[in-house]
Amino acid sequence: DIQMTQSPSSLSASVGDRVSITCRASQSISSYLNWYQQKPGKAPKLLIYAASSLQSGVPSRFTGSGSGTDFTLTISSLQPEDFASYYCQQTYSSPYTFGQGTKLEI
């Protein structure tokens, strides 16, 4: 199975900050990497697919980059509604594993 490792596990930041979350795959997954946002008690929401493609309706302050084994989700200027948990997921091969998550706190 492909292991996905996110860092950091938690992150404290302020409104207006620029933050980055990294995701590392245990083997190359090309660009088969997605990012999701999840708020407490809610379903995950797709932010980025194919490593760098912005899902329709997602604000442009969210950007994704990387390929192979190393990926980054960047939020350029944090807004109050961005404080949530973030997960990466590989869809290169089954099982389609998720990272352990990053909790972004104020």
Place this chain on the structure above:
Amino acid sequence: EVQLVESGGGLVQPGGSLRLSCAASGFTFSSYWMHWVRQAPGKGLVWVSRINGDGSSTTYADSFKGRFTISRDNAKNTLYLQMDSLRGEDTAVYYCARTSYSSNWYQDYWGQGTLVTVSS
């Protein structure tokens, strides 16, 4: 509008069975692969299973092979997850998700989830 609505969760004893349903609307259900993902309380997301559009191909994470069965009824626009031999560690919110493809596969729509509690 795409909608996915899960149901069938609840309290079940260890060793018991439960069947979850996911009613889909707002898109051509039979054209999409569908997935189940679960999340134990306070924990991260775990991929469970997937099924192709006509139901002829299924895949499971190793942890669920032989105990869980994914299926679909395209006439009813409904996805199912039959869960047998349930254990305490299966306690989780179970989400269904639609899968789309553009350069890679991704889950673009998710249901609200249904809570399964395995306890005596």
